[in-house]
Amino acid sequence: MPTPPEIVQLLASPVHRFEGRPADGPAPAPPGELVDEVRIRAGLGIVGDRYFGKPAHRDASITVIAAESLPAGVDLVQVRRNILVRGIAVDDLVGAVLVLDSGDGPVALRVRRRANPCAWLDTTIGPGAWRALRNKGGVRCTPLTDGTLRRGPVTATVEGRLFA
Template sequence: MPEIVQLLASPAHRFTGRPADGPAPAPPGELVGHVRIRAGLGIEGDRYFARPAHRDASVTVIAAESLPPGAGLAEVRRNILVRGIAVDDLVGAVLTLDSGDGPVALQVRRRANPCAWMDVTVGPGAWRNLRGRGGIRCTPLTDGTLRLGAVTVSID
């Protein structure tokens, strides 16, 4: 059964400057048990919430199957880590997730391509290994809440 494994709502960018200098410290409480999503705006409390330049890609989703053991959202800076959903194949589709509080529809706009930071935060070779498997960037179409655990999925 598909599930939401981790959720991240971070108020701060951690990957600034050069990867060789390392990421900034993680803000406390960025890995959360639930997120509130607002249509056209993103995830409340996240660094991209209501930012005009990011509204068409304010929510990012990545599959746990794409990551090596031990890696998670803190390393790849995506918002939603799922298991059992092939998200990288969904560009152009509407992905709807329901973790028990009602459906949240996400318009999948484009791939979330990995960057050189992945070699620092995930491990050597991750940048190359995550090409084509780095997740997706989405626009939220509906308001709602997503929680950790089992999730019902529909793809249109």
């Protein structure tokens, strides 16, 4: 029986943590980057996030990763994706429109490309994480509509197909 879709975690971080070399370690996480809800603006991203409104990131300002891809105990602070979902195979959705509704109306995300993992994951998660997450490191999306997403159960559709 399939897992009912849900939003497990949300991250909106105003700062980059992975700068320099992985051996130097990431910058400290600012307080409050794991949140219960995020406000999304079409074409701009997540309000308060480091990529919000940045021209270089407009077509990939929101990242989504499936909980099924991550080792047990790993969270968004370690992988730096914005939305952690369960029950949605996001890595298979490149080119599609993913619509999520956590109770405040639908939010449409155009899935542009894979969010390929980087060597930093061997530092933040542990040795071998970078290789283990190849082809399942999540996706980069463009928000097509304004809206709010919250942690908890979510209705998820892809071009008319309902995840249940």
